[in-house]
Amino acid sequence: MDLILREERPDDRDAIRLVNERAFDRPDEANLVDALRSEARPFVSIVAEQGGVIVGHLVFSPVTIAGQPAEGSPRLLGLAPMAVLPDHQRRGVGSALVRLGFDTCRALGAVAVVVLGHPEYYPRFGFRPASSFGLRSEYDVPDDVFLALELRPGSLSGRSGSIRYHEAFASF
Ligand SMILES: CC(C)(COP(=O)(O)OP(=O)(O)OC[C@H]1O[C@@H](n2cnc3c(N)ncnc32)[C@H](O)[C@@H]1OP(=O)(O)O)[C@@H](O)C(=O)NCCC(=O)NCCS
Known part of the structure; x- marks a missing residue:
């Protein structure tokens, strides 16, 4: 069945919650997504849809370098969270989300992406420590x-320093 990758729509919100709750087996990431949706700009939210069902989801939100104002600095985004329904994992859904996500980030003028996550997974996309x-x-x-x-x-x-995620992550 074809995998459709697209930005989220308002009527996807319940399905996005479900994907995050099922993938992480707790509500925390789903709550974080809701908080980022209302507070973070830009809020980049990509879904993977198969047979009319949302099976994967990925968010990018702005990050800053401590002491460097976001305004006037090239845009940096953080990838988190990312979730694929357990019975759809290991079929390339996550990879497809990341690749479309990069295109969307570029289109928004982002110059780099950071991620806090599995060190065996993310290097395949070109991530380095x-x-x-x-x-x-x-x-x-x-x-x-x-x-x-x-x-x-x-x-x-020349942009070294400590990366700060959006404040919605503080209550996560
Ligand atoms: C991580 C996740 C989003 C990957 O999605 P996916 O659709 O399964 O990923 P893909 O099919 O594109 O890639 C599968 C590859 O990722 C690897 N992989 C999947 N989950 C992994 C994990 N937790 N740690 C390390 N590698 C992982 C698989 O080994 C597989 O590798 P292979 O291609 O060499 O066999 C998905 O497993 C998931 O939702 N996990 C639970 C939530 C989570 O941990 N999110 C990420 C937080 S950083």
Whole structure:
């Protein structure tokens, strides 16, 4: 069955909650998505639909480097959360979401993306340890789980510091 990838629509919200609750087996990520939708700009929300059912979902929201104002600086986005229904995992849905997501981020003028996540999964898209760009996480996490990718080559040169996620992540 064909996989349709597209930006979310208002009538997808319940299905997006369900995908996140099922993938993470708790409501926290679904709540985070709802908070980002109402507070974060840009809010990039991509769904994967198969046979009329939302089977995967991915969000990008703005991140900043501590001490560097977002205004006037090239746009950086954070990938989170990403979820695929358990019985649809390992069939390329997540990868398709990430690839369309990058195109959408580029179209919004983003120059780089960061992600806090599985170190075995994200390097396949070109992510490298964020520390290799001089970027660190505001959270106390192992070096190899905080990753970054330049959508525009060289865009992270000279932009070292601590990455701050949107404040909706603080209550997560
Ligand atoms: C992570 C997730 C979004 C990947 O989606 P997916 O549609 O299964 O991914 P794809 O089919 O594109 O890729 C599958 C590959 O990812 C790997 N993979 C999937 N989940 C993984 C995990 N938790 N850790 C490491 N690798 C993982 C698989 O081994 C597979 O690798 P292979 O292609 O070498 O066999 C999905 O597994 C999921 O929703 N997990 C639960 C929620 C979660 O952990 N979200 C990410 C938070 S960082």
